[in-house]
Amino acid sequence: MKKSMGLVVILVCLGAASPARDLNRQSYHVGERASAMAGAFTAMGGDAASSYYNPAGLAVLSKKGISLSASMYQLLIENYHDALDVTMNDGSRIHAAMESRTFGTFPSSVIYVLPLDDRPYDSDFHQVLAFSVLVPHYDKYNGSVNRPIGLWAFELKGSLFNEDTTYWAGPSWAVGLGRLRIGASLFALFHISDMRYNLALKTVVTDPTAGEVYYYATQSVERSGFGITMLAQLGVQMDITDRLTLGLSVRTPTFGTFYSNVNILSLNSSYAADAQGNPVSVEGVTDYVDRIETDDVTMNYRLPLKLSIGAAYEVDDSFALALDVSLHLPQGPYHLFSGKAVYPTDALGQPIIDNDRVLIPDDRRKNSLIVNANVGTEVTLAAGYFLRGGFFTDFSAVDQGFYDVGEEERMDALYLPRLHRIGGSVGLGISGKRTTTSVSVTYTYGFGSTFSFNNIFGVSGTKTDASAHTITVCLAGSADM
Secondary structure, three states: OHHHHHHHHHHHHHHHHOOOOOOEOOOOOOOOHHHHOOOOOOOOOOOOOHHHHOHHHHHHOOOOEEEEEEEEEEEEEEEEEEEEEEEOOOOOEEEEEEEEEEEEEEOOEEEEEEEOOOOOOOOEEEEEEEEEEEEEEEEEEEEEEEEOOOOOOEEEEEEEEEEEEEEEEEEEEEEEEOOEEEEEEEEEEEEEEEEEEEEEEEEEEEEOOOEEEEEEEEEEEEEEEEEEEEEEEEEEEEEOOOOEEEEEEEEOOOOOOOEEEEEEEEEEEEEEEOOOOOEOOOOOOOOEEEEEEEOOEEEOOOOOOEEEEEEEEEEOOOEEEEEEEEEEOOEEEEEEEEEOOEOOEOOOOOEOOOOOOOEOOOEEEEEOOEEEEEEEEEEEEEOOEEEEEEEEEEOEOEOHHHHOOOHHHHHHOOOOOEEEEEEEEEEEEEEOOOEEEEEEEEEEEEEEEEEOHHHHHOOOOOEEEEEEEEEEEEEEEEEEO
8 A cells, every 4th residue: 555655646746847848959940041951051141040040141131121930830749659668566567658749830030130331241341230039949748648547456647738939039240351251149038938737646456444445646737937048149250262151150158047937836636535436544645635836936048058160162143052060068957947845735824744745846957968960052943943951960958867866856857858850951942133932841850768657666667769750831031121
């Protein structure tokens, strides 16, 4: 009986640590030309999205205008193939998988470009200003697990919905100095995180005095967070020859938390009943219904130092080939969410000091060193018609070794898969006298592992394979003003 109750306690406590997800650094790409070229844009220009990739690239623009990536349409499928897979002593198997299928629609970028003079881009002191609103990070997960009563009397039903969106907004400046271009951007980052977690557990045990007893435990957690931080980006481009350009971009780490607002609501229940549904009193089982609510929590959204180098080879207006390599430095440990432990209260408003019923809002993180590569190309099919494409890697930032030190730590990272992604983009662009229009499609395949529910049984096999498929469609355009 006590072993079964320990299992229940571990499961019910999962919701308190359900994390926001911050898995990868470039699941999709912003911009018109850049998104279709798989984000290989450190040494490229001709797209207002250079404010994000390398602000020095803005200096090649000579006309006032607005660039708009009108919409992103994204389908994300994610699987934890053996989220629970345990063989019991009697030979029976407890198995369950988790799968998420989500569809998201969101704006990608709006950028206003204002040249400060009429000089050609390759003349001395040609200057350009820009103001950008970007959505370079969007992640949505909506997964569930359902393990019905079987030979081993254990039923588990759970679901997790998590949506994270980050908006970047800020000015950029670039100057052309002949073959040399220099640029800088300053962005305010607005991070929004919403999570809903539900778990219901039912076990059947035999008590010496009460006979067959059904134990029920549920937990529902809702968390909404909003935070503001800032970062800066510096870039340089150099035309080595008329066709070959090299680029370098350095993005600072985020500067800290300027504002944070987080609310958490947790509803928990636990009770025991006989086969007829009548409440029973069993040693080791406490009947309760708890409501815990707190806003004494801080969200610390963090991004690491990023260094990008790139090379671009362009043949007049007929062909372009670009290659980027980017480095994200490791981070942490740090707390993405941090706050004081909160206990439920009794009828008189006094806290009930019970560590099995406490809400602990902490969410610790440690991110790995990442090296990614992007390759993109553009071919002129006919005057004003362009075919673009490319390939890229998007390796995971999740440091599983940080969590793989104990049962509790592995539970904290249950929904943080280490998914390495590889992807490709293809797109078509049309350029008129004053407007451009483009459409691109990006596909990524993710592979890796995540921690499994097996940890709660104290058995080997604490990880399970995970995979993901993402399809993103981007509609974009620009217009001179």
